[in-house]
Amino acid sequence: xxxxxxxxxxxxxxxxxxxxxxxxxxxxxxxxxxxxxxxxxxxxxxxxxxxxxxxxxxxxxxxxxxxxxxxxxxxxxxxxxxxxxxxxxxxxxxxxxxxxxxxxxxxxxxxxxxxxxxxxxxxxxxxxxxxxxxxxxxxxxxxxxxxxxxxxxxxxxxxxxxxxxxxxxxxxxxxxxxxxxxxxxxxxxxxxxxxxxxxxxxxxxxxxxxxxxxxxxxxxxxxxxxxxxxxxxxxxxxxxxxxxxxxxxxxxxxxxxxxxxxxxxxxxxxxxxxxxxxxxxxxxxxxxxxxxxxxxxxxxxxxxxxxxxxxxxxxxxxxxxxxxxxxxxxxxxxxxxxxxxxxxxxxxxxxxxxxxxxxxxxxxxxxxxxxxxxxxxxxxxxxxxxxxxxxxxxxxxxxxxxxxxxxxxxxxxxxxxxxxxxxxxxxxxxxxxxxxxxxxxxxxxxxxxxxxxxxxxxxxxxxxxxxxxxxxxxxxxxxxxxxxxxxxxxxxxxxxxxxxxxxxxxxxxxxxxxxxxxxxxxxxxxxxxxxxxxxxxxxxxx
Amino acid sequence: xxxxxxxxxxxxxxxxxxxxxxxxxxxxxxxxxxxxxxxxxxxxxxxxxxxxxxxxxxxxxxxxxxxxxxxxxxxxxxxxxxxxxxxxxxxxxxxxxxxxxxxxxxxxxxxxxxxxxxxxxxxxxxxxxxxxxxxxxxxxxxxxxxxxxxxxxxxxxxxxxxxxxxxxxxxxxxxxxxxxxxxxxxxxxxxxxxxxxxxxxxxxxxxxxxxxxxxxxxxxxxxxxxxxxxxxxxxxxxxxxxxxxxxxxxxxxxxxxxxxxxxxxxxxxxxxxxxxxxxxxxxxxxxxxxxxxxxxxxxxxxxxxxxxxxxxxxxx
Ligand SMILES: Nc1ncnc2c1ncn2[C@@H]1O[C@H](COP(=O)(O)OP(=O)(O)O)[C@@H](O)[C@H]1O
Ligand SMILES: [Mg+2]
Numbered sequence: 101x102x103x104x105x106x107x108x109x110x111x112x113x114x115x116x117x118x119x120x121x122x123x124x125x126x127x128x129x130x131x132x133x134x135x136x137x138x139x140x141x142x143x144x145x146x147x148x149x150x151x152x153x154x155x156x157x158x159x160x161x162x163x164x165x166x167x168x169x170x171x172x173x174x175x176x177x178x179x180x181x182x183x184x185x186x187x188x189x190x191x192x193x194x195x196x197x198x199x200x201x202x203x204x205x206x207x208x209x210x211x212x213x214x215x216x217x218x219x220x221x222x223x224x225x226x227x228x229x230x231x232x233x234x235x236x237x238x239x240x241x242x243x244x245x246x247x248x249x250x251x252x253x254x255x256x257x258x259x260x261x262x263x264x265x266x267x268x269x270x271x272x273x274x275x276x277x278x279x280x281x282x283x284x285x286x287x288x289x290x291x292x293x294x295x296x297x298x299x300x301x302x303x304x305x306x307x308x309x310x311x312x313x314x315x316x317x318x319x320x321x322x323x324x325x326x327x328x329x330x331x332x333x334x335x336x337x338x339x340x341x342x343x344x345x346x347x348x349x350x351x352x353x354x355x356x357x358x359x360x361x362x363x364x365x366x367x368x369x370x371x372x373x374x375x376x377x378x379x380x381x382x383x384x385x386x387x388x389x390x391x392x393x394x395x396x397x398x399x400x401x402x403x404x405x406x407x408x409x410x411x412x413x414x415x416x417x418x419x420x421x422x423x424x425x426x427x428x429x430x431x432x433x434x435x436x437x438x439x440x441x442x443x444x445x446x447x448x449x450x451x452x453x454x455x456x457x458x459x460x461x462x463x464x465x466x467x468x469x470x471x472x473x474x475x476x477x478x479x480x481x482x483x484x485x486x487x488x489x490x491x492x493x494x495x496x497x498x499x500x501x502x503x504x505x506x507x508x509x510x511x512x513x514x515x516x517x518x519x520x521x522x523x524x525x526x527x528x529x530x531x532x533x534x535x536x537x538x539x540x541x542x543x544x545x546x547x548x549x550x551x552x553x554x555x556x557x558x559x560x561x562x563x564x565x566x567x568x569x570x571x572x573x574x575x576x577x578x579x580x581x582x583x584x585x586x587x588x589x590x591x592x593x594x595x596x597x598x599x600x601x602x603x604x605x606x607x608x609x610x611x612x613x614x615x616x617x618x619x620x621x622x623x624x625x626x627x628x629x630x631x632x633x634x635x636x637x638x639x640x641x642x
Numbered sequence: 643x644x645x646x647x648x649x650x651x652x653x654x655x656x657x658x659x660x661x662x663x664x665x666x667x668x669x670x671x672x673x674x675x676x677x678x679x680x681x682x683x684x685x686x687x688x689x690x691x692x693x694x695x696x697x698x699x700x701x702x703x704x705x706x707x708x709x710x711x712x713x714x715x716x717x718x719x720x721x722x723x724x725x726x727x728x729x730x731x732x733x734x735x736x737x738x739x740x741x742x743x744x745x746x747x748x749x750x751x752x753x754x755x756x757x758x759x760x761x762x763x764x765x766x767x768x769x770x771x772x773x774x775x776x777x778x779x780x781x782x783x784x785x786x787x788x789x790x791x792x793x794x795x796x797x798x799x800x801x802x803x804x805x806x807x808x809x810x811x812x813x814x815x816x817x818x819x820x821x822x823x824x825x826x827x828x829x830x831x832x833x834x835x836x837x838x839x840x841x842x843x844x845x846x847x848x849x850x851x852x853x854x855x856x857x858x859x860x861x862x863x864x865x866x867x868x869x870x871x872x873x874x875x876x877x878x879x880x881x882x883x884x885x886x887x888x889x890x891x892x893x894x895x896x897x898x899x900x901x902x903x904x905x906x907x908x909x910x911x912x913x914x915x916x917x918x919x920x921x922x923x924x925x926x927x928x929x930x931x932x933x934x935x936x937x938x939x940x941x942x943x944x945x946x947x948x949x950x951x952x953x954x955x956x957x958x
Contacts, residue, residue, distance in 0.1 A: 148954075187823060188954055208825025223820035225813045227942065235806075236813050237824030245804055286824075 137199070138163040138294050138325040139184065139215075144193035146179050148534075150526030153179040155349040157193070161294070166316060166326045168336040168357070171346035172369055172566040174524070174536035177329045178220060180346070181296045184327075185217035186210030197294070208237075216287025220298040220329075222279050226272040230254060230265055234286050257285050262315060277308035284315070294325045301335060302564050313339050331369070331566035333362045347371050370568045378574055381582060383602045386415030388451070389586035390436070390467075390555045395445035397435050405431035407610045408445070413555065413586040418577065420601030420618070421590040424630055428610035429590045430472060433559045436588070437469045438462035450554050463492055466554035470544055470561050472590075474537065478544045481533035485525050486514035488532050489547050521546040522572070538569025545576055556580060559590045574600050594623065608632055645776075651893055651900050652780045658854055659892025660791040661686070661846040661863075665870035666877065666884040667798050668842025672718075674802065674879055675835035676815040676946045679721055680736025682843045683867025684743020685714040689847025691751040694858040698760035707763070707787075707848045714844020715837045717743065722836040726829050729950040744861060754858040762856045763787050785853040795885035802881065811835065815944030818951040828951050843867065865922070872925040878942050895921045 139161040146154040153176045161167045171177045182188040184195065186204035195202055197213045204210045207217075224233050231250040235241050241250065251267035258265055263281040271279060280300060287295060297316075301309040316339065320326055330336050336343055337357055345352040345368045352368045390413040399405035405428045413419045423429055434440035436447060438457040447454045449465045471477035479488050490510055493499060499513070500506035514528045523542045525535055532540055541561065548556065558577060562570040578600060581587055591597050597604055597618075604621050606613040606629040613629040665682050672679050689710035697706030717739055724735040754760075763785055771782040781792070802808040810831065813821040818828045846866075851858050869891060877883035898917035901907050907914070 185823075206825060207823040211825065217823070219823070223817065223823050225816040225820055226945075227816060228809070228812060232809050232813075233820075236809065236821060237826045239806070241806055243805055243807070245806060245809060 136162055138197065139327070140196040140199075141180070141184065142194050142196070144180060144183060144190050144195075146176075146183060146188060146190050148179075150530070152349050154183070154190070157346075157349070157351055159344055159351065160354070161325055161327055162342070163198075163325055164320060164323045165341040166320050166328055166339055168340035168343045169327060169329045169346065170331060170333075170336050170343055170365065170369055171352075172331060172568045173538040174348075175346040175369075176349040177346055178298055181217060181298060181327065181329060184210070185215055185296055187217075211287075211290045211292065214291060214293035215296070216290055216292030216294070217296040218280065218283040218287065218298060218300060220302070222283055224271045224279055224282060226270070228271060229267070230269055230271065230274070230282050230285075231267040233271060233282055234267075234289055238289075253289070254285060257288055261285075261288060261319065277304055277311075280304070280312070292324075294327070295319065296327045296329070298329045299331070299564075300328070301330065301332065309335070333365050333369075333567070336365070337362060345369050366567060369566075378571070378578060378599060380578055380600065384416045384582075384584075385602075386584060388412050389415045389449065390588065391448040392436070393446045393448075395435060395447065396443045397431050397440055398443060399428075399431055405610050406435065409607075409610070409612055410445075411605055411612060411615075413588050415554075415584045415586050416581060417603065418581050418587040418589050418601040420597035420604045421588065421607050422594060422597050422604055422626055422630055423592070423607035425592050427607050427630075429559065429592075429607060431610070432607065433469065433471065433557050433588075433590055436462070436555075436557055437467055463551075466551070468548035468551060468553035468556045470541075470548055470556070470558040472559035472563070474540050474544055475533070479532045479540060482531050484529045485518065485523070485532055485535070485543055486510055486528040488543055489514045489517050489528075489550075492547055492551055517546045517550055521576075538565045538573075541565060541569065541573055545573065549576065549580055552583075553580075553585055556585050556587045557590070558587060560592060561589070562591075562593070562596060594626065598623070606630055647900065647904065649776055649779050651896060652889075653783070654896040654900055655891075655893025656780065656792075656889050657784060657788055657892065658896055659888040659890070660788050661849040661854055662866050662870050662873065662891060663791045663795065663885055663888035664846035664849060665843045665867060666873045666888055667794060667881050668839035668846075669870055669874045670798070670877065670879050670881055670884060671802075671811070671835045671842075672839035673874055673947055674811050674815045674944050675832045676818060676944055676949065676951070677722070677725060677832055677836050677839075678732045678736060678948050679718065679739070679836060679839055680733060680871060681717065681721055681739025681743065681867075682839075682870050683863055683865065684740035684747075685717045685840050685843035686743075686847035686850070686863045686867045687747040687861070688717060688743045689714045689844030690851035690862055691747040691754065691847075691858055692844075693848035694757075694760055694851040695750070695754055697762075697852060698754065698757050701761055703761045703763050703852050706760075706852060707845070710844040710848035711841045712844070714840040714842070714847065716840070718837045718840020718843070719833070721840070722833045726832050726836070726950065729952070732948050740867065748860045751858050751860065755860070758857055760852075760856070760858075763853045787849045787853045791849075791885070791888075795881045798881035812944075814951075815946055818946050818949075819953075822951070822953060832951075843870075846870075869921065869925050872928050875943075876928045879944065891921055891924065894924055 137160045139159070141157060141159040144154050144157040144159070157180060159180065169177050169181070179188065183190045186207040186209050195204070197215065202213055231247065231254050234254050235250050254267035263285055265274070265278050265281045265285065271282065274282070284295070300312060304312065316326055316328070328340060340357045342354060342356055343360065343365070344354040345365065347369060392409055392411050394408040394410055395406055396404065396408060397406040409432065411419065421429060421432065431440055435442060438459040438461055442457065447457065449467060452465065454461065454465070475481060480491070490499060490513060494505060499509055511528065518525065518528055521542045523546065524539050532543055535543065561577065562573050565573065577587060577589070589597065589601055598621070601618055604616045604618055604626060606626055608630060616626065665686055669679060669682055692713045693706035693710035696709045697703040721735050721739050724730045725732045765785050768782040772778045774782065802811060810821060810826050814826065814828050814831055822828050847863065850862060855862065873884055873887045873891065876887045897920065898914050901917070902914070
């Protein structure tokens with residue numbers, strides 16, 4: 101059913117019958133491939149409505165190198181690579197692969213030339229198995245599926261490149277790191293020689309990222325060409341041979357990784373001097389604004405998610421909640437915002453005990469919420485920037501009478517917020533789904549902060565953002581702290597917690613494991629509590 | 643209840659559920675590809691009237707069957723162009739198709755209402771098997787089109803779950819962008835499955851007018867197209883469950899007719915009205931159960947159902 105033995109590896113040379121007979125073609129190909137560049141993109145321009153995403157970009161990648169594409173959010177990195185992988189068509193410019201000018205009409209054309217991309221949002225169908233995802237669209241497997249053969253082939257590639265994954269598992273059962281491996285296997289199966297990875301570490305734990313780097317290095321040693329998109333300076337410096345920096349759709353520089361420092365890179369990327377140290381004035385603790393007393397709650401599967409959580413946040417301070425994802429962080433935030441019922445315990449805001457917790461009530465008493473998922477919980481993707489900005493204030497009298505909105509007032513408010521918070525958007529009428537992550541986050545922060553909240557809950561507020569956007573989000577939080585807000589910062593990024601919080605509590609399996617003043621906290625101690633708090637010698641398993 | 647009654651009821655259920663089964667299977671394919679088509683009722687009516695008309699005019703019921711399938715396919719093609727290429731709202735377009743179909747079929751079919759003797763599809767008892775006790779009358783003594791339904795359901799299941807095109811079908815309805823980056827032409831496949839859905843609805847209509855209730859009257863589907871839409875959800879987009887649902891529905895529909903002569907019902911003739919409501923109550927109940935969104939996710943609705951696919955558009 102699966103045909104000849106070679107049929108599962110269509111792009112391996114020994115399977116290309118008749119190749120040795122075509123000597124003139126072979127010679128020609130050799131002459132043409134003397135170009136040492138695997139990829140050359142010349143004068144690439146791409147416009148989206150209202151945005152010039154790529155502006156006459158020249159980009160070259162040598163064969164067998166790891167080339168990092170570095171740039172802030174919205175710099176045009178994904179767009180450029182979507183063009184290289186055949187997903188988008190450029191408005192201008194040309195592409196050469198191994199010296200040969202090509203025109204890609206679809207990702208299939210790109211794959212035929214050995215170009216494969218692992219997208220930032222994985223292109224996997226959750227309800228299908230690993231093997232099915234790998235073989236999707238592969239016509240050579242014949243009409244009737246042969247699950248054993250498919251699984252065996254996946255296992256073979258997985259072993260060859262040391263990308264362990266269970267071929268029969270469904271995608272939804274896998275961790276993000278495993279899903280990424282499936283994506284890589286998918287393009288390797290299609291014979292990719294040039295692999296593009298779009299922000300591959302954004303979703304990985306440090307350990308998983310390290311494993312990925314090992315794989316990438318061994319693939320590069322195997323003479324595969326790797327393009328690595330990132331906005332994290334350290335990792336780019338540690339893994340790349342060469343680095344191309346994009347800024348506002350243009351190439352700022354292409355450099356060798358050996359000859360550049362972190363600061364130089366940061367300045368190139370942002371286009372101005374970057375402060376790595378945030379200005380953080382000493383804490384001015386006021387009265388208790390938020391108090392949780394032995395709060396318990398259930399998760400979506402109705403299992404206990406929070407167990408007797410007690411904590412306080414004072415006016416003018418930031419309390420950081422540290423923990424590995426899935427230890428009750430989301431439930432904690434939702435409980436405080438009135439989005440999830442308590443099973444027991446009490447919550448007080450500004451000294452008032454909250455009896456009926458509803459989202460509306462919590463908004464009215466001044467609890468603001470920057471949710472972890474900006475695209476679905478944090479914003480209404482199809483509503484405009486202006487509409488998203490007034491989602492919490494539209495009931496106020498200055499926004500209109502009764503059920504009617506005063507559109508002029510809405511526009512005025514939105515325009516001034518866009519200006520104050522430096523939100524980059526084509527217009528205030530643009531649907532927010534068209535904004536970059538950083539700008540969307542600024543819309544959400546602008547909306548939440550402009551209501552002068554008593555309490556601000558920020559869940560992973562800088563996840564997936566680049567330096568520039570991270571810096572402005574953190575300084576906005578610090579600014580709010582100086583204004584006297586009580587801020588609860590829930591984050592999996594320990595660096596972030598240490599950088600801006602005044603106190604740290606550690607959440608593990610829905611319990612508070614410990615509490616520190618940031619100044620006295622040790623990174624290792626916090627890390628240990630995050631893993632359940634047992635001494636390393638006592639738990640050889642972890 | 644007596645065994646004989648049960649056997650009659652089940653046989654009648656399978657027979658009368660066949661039309662709905664075709665329509666449901668067709669809609670399963672269309673929805674699995676990501677396109678909701680609420681025009682089934684209209685396509686079934688057009689299928690029924692054209693099958694009956696052609697059979698009457700030419701004397702050949704098979705020709706009628708073919709024309710009905712073509713008519714259903716063409717109507718679905720229209721829905722495909724409006725929703726896939728022009729990216730109009732699928733609900734609105736489907737409703738329009740239903741209005742078009744019921745109106746047009748009433749006009750075209752007006753002269754056919756008087757006709758009571760158009761040729762029908764033949765009944766064909768399967769040799770040997772038809773003589774089995776119980777199973778024989780339930781499964782093996784039917785109109786040819788009923789056997790087609792019995793075969794079609796497992797075949798459709800096999801296609802969806804065990805073949806490469808079926809694997810692609812599941813992918814384009816769940817995450818079209820993922821299929822697109824692997825070189826699958828999402829919109830072309832969606833067209834194909836939407837048209838197939840129409841062909842099956844046309845076939846369902848023909849099954850009604852050429853075999854199940856062999857005549858033409860205005861609005862003879864009596865909402866069966868809508869019930870098919872509900873059954874798709876009840877079936878979790880699975881053709882085997884669709885067969886179960888369709889035959890069950892067929893049996894419930896037949897209940898008032900077949901139970902008329904049971905002594906209990908002779909005593910309470912008013913119960914007949916209540917029994918006539920049953921099929922619709924059954925569907926309302928289904929819809930209530932499946933309306934909750936977490937339920938929808940659990941029963942495996944195609945994630946991209948209802949959304950047009952455009953490659954360079956944000957937010958897939
Ligand atoms: N499909 C699209 N439609 C409209 N605008 C887009 C689309 N893709 C990207 N853009 C815009 O193009 C710019 C570059 O985006 P992108 O390439 O995603 O940046 P990066 O990957 O560097 O963060 C941004 O302003 C973004 O809003
Ligand atoms: Mg990007």
